[in-house]
Amino acid sequence: MTTRRQFAASLPGLVAGPLALGACSTEPAADSYFTTAARTWQVGATTDLVGEPLARELVRSATLAPSSHNTQCWTFALDPATDAIRVSLEPTPARSSNLYTAIPDRQCTRGDYDGKPLSALSLSLLQRAGSSGTVRLLLLTDRPAMERTLDYVIQGNTAQLADPAFVAELKSWVRFNGAEAVRTHDGLYSATAGSPNIPSWIGRRAFRWLLTPKGENDRYARQVRSSAGIAVFVGLTADKANWVEVGRCYERFALQATALGIRNAFLNQPVEVAGLRLPFAETVGFAGERPDLVVRFGRGAAMPRSLRRGVEAVVA
Template identity: 40%
Template sequence: MNRRTMLVGAGALVVAAGAGVAGWRSAVGSMAQYEAFTARLHGQLTTDLEAVVRYATLAANSHNTQPWRFRLEGQAIEIRPDFRRRTPIVDPDDHHLYVSLGCAAANLALAAAATGRPGEASLTADGDGVRYDYVMGAPKVDPLVDAISKRQSTRAEYDGRAVPAADLVEVERTAAIPGVGLALVTDRTRMIKVRDTVLAGNEDQMNDPAFVRELKQWIRFNPRSAMARGDGLFSAASGNPVLPTGLGRIAFDRLFNVAQENQNYARQIDSSAGVAIFFGERPDHDHWIRVGQACQRFALAATGLGLKIAFINQPIEVARLRADLAAIVGETRRPDLVMRFGYGPILPFSPRRPVASVIG
């Protein structure tokens, strides 16, 4: 859910590598093909269960690992963790993994109700996933459903415009979930403090070789790789150039550095209208899932209002900074997610795996 950008001198690297145009296109693939690929993923919601699951998988998730599996059992759908897709360095206690399940559960409930399957989501009996039990009934279309296929984490600079107070009230109301607190920060004094904790966390992470190695494993440097894998952090989705995989890894090693990344994050946060910080009542699977549901509903409501969002979770992931972040909004509970929001550009969507690969 929290991602990094990478600015690379693509032109100079291409010349150095001696890559021809035909070889380049063969290595990276076509953005037109990629856009057709994501258009199918984000296509219209139909009434079959596979389409409901497809809409669930469009939820936000950490590193775009998509750490979930769906089980279809009678008139119930379960979302279970896929621990093969853990990120143990950035997420050692699987906090982000369970938040990701909650994000998917929010989408699932909306999509299922819209296709005539109203029901209730609850924690599974073993406390390790989400179960959605439904009955067949009349479709219940929530305005948030339309936003599912449009929501994206937009890792770019925004235009700095303030969000109308009524819209802030609406996103806060939509995100209200029992057991989850939400603090909205829109004044510049506190936003600067949030920014400083993000930069401190980013520096800690980028000075950790294990973190950098793990992050690099999930970067997809070109459309071909993103479509083939169906997961990970696609460079173009952050507004960065596409490169052949081998060249992208070289560029990452040589040009990915603390100073540049901190400058990027500072500009992005300073250009945002505000920051949302989510707090679960307790640090357990149940409340992490609830935080994910609240976060996803916030993001969908924001999308419906023309806003963009992006995660800036470094002070969540670096444990020593959690209390500092919480203190900015007068909290003592562990903060679970940090998200900036504002008005910004449309970027390419992140990839998703085929529905068939996540069911079973």
Template identity: 30%
Template sequence: MIGHATKAPSGHNTQPWSFKISESEIDIYPDFTRALPVVDPDNRELFVSLGCAVENLCIAASHKGYSTHVVVTGSGVIKIMLSQDSTPNEPSSLFPQIPIRQTNRSLYNGQIIPDDDIASLESIDTEADVSVHFFRIGSPEYEIISNMVYRGNSLQLNNRAFKRELQHWMRYNKKHQDATYDGLSYAVFGAPNIPRFIAKPIISSIINEKSQNKTDRKKIASSSHFILLTTSDNTIEQWVNLGRTLERILLKTTEMGIAHAYLNQPNESSELALEMAQKLGIPNEYPTILIRVGYGKKMPYSLRRAIESCILG
């Protein structure tokens, strides 16, 4: 079950979780040594990632015949109580999607997702105080969000601390990625496996506002919809709930053959997030996670650390 939990997405693939096992409970602890203090100063995205891990674990537990009860403590530890079900569970179609789900950062093919499929995604159960909004390419809202992404790039890529943090988590070739089993692997971006002393200066030179906006314009134009997830009060429990809801959507899109990738730049600036919420007509919600969806070819997978390294004694 923990192995499935660790397949969850996380910012920069930091994998900011630890697990503690007891007789009838698995607890998930935030690992703040893997936090991103520049891009995620409040640890909001960290707790969203933990929520995604919770959802994977609960789906895996149900598959193994357990009922689950989840409690988010004030300190941010998430307790998952397990009890044996007396009756067999209906197999979840999402369970086999857990190991094959991936964040696909590639250019998509421009095909529009059918309305019926969007309706299926809209019908997915959401956790308390979480809202999910869908915006089709060509709509005024899609244009608003796109411009917010470009403005977010301007803020972040002119911030030296942001660039240092990003580069700290970049893995420049196979040897580098295999030494850590975390971070942003060269392969998921479609980069070649070349010596680090060559790759690092090349990649560093293209991490700038102009280059990123040019790339994002193409990727946004190739996508079908934006999906924006928000919370009502911006609390740890709601961030975890949002992560659980997000993972259901990601697993369902995987089942449907739909690719996804993150564009959280506007959510990571409180000023831009507030302005975006106002322009989208949701002024009382907190924009938290933004993804683009569409159809694209499979990309290489991000690596995960050994399960044993994530379990507390």
């Protein structure tokens, strides 16, 4: 059975070390990365598609969703298959929605934000988009509550970076330059977190040296303090159906944010390190409950895009 750890493993941030080796990279990264990224995130046809072309476009849109470490842990079957989440579709009149049109622009934005608060209207739209009958969303916007959350992020990050298995898994998903990202079409391209392109062999050898708890914790402190708020998602129960529902609520939240020009990025350490989850829940007012996702939000500049495997690679 899939554990929640497998379902929603985390990323403690990417290599953002002091090594400015961009100019040393001899790998032909830039052009093909930019072309591939533009193709990946192009606006798809929205009308005049029926049958299999329509199904494939729906799959392509689905693959633009976030996944932990950008593992893209999914395959699709256009005909009903066993042991799968089934999505039954029925004909309906075409209708434009601002959440749908935000799909090609959504990203997890791992840069600093502008530190300014959001309007009450924006917060209420985010609140509505990110909650449902079985998922509660808490938007923390007061600085003391954000600092308390940061404290758990730092404790969680420190614990994760002291765990060799966690670090090894993270390293296996880091793509140190555009050429490597294009080769796999998955993983965490370091430029998406603001790091320079470096040759893969240097990145792999220097990884532990670049990824220090202090460096990462300082970065998280800066990121939280430049955010307008922190969103905490809590599903009713800990089972697959609820995890899917939490994911749907998060995706709607992220698309609504995108439609409003608001960025977001995960800060999941407080819910991924088992010993922190319950005290964290209590700290933010969810005593006895089990928060599923922690996300910062605010306004800021876009970062380079993550890549995706093509539809051919994910349709069984």
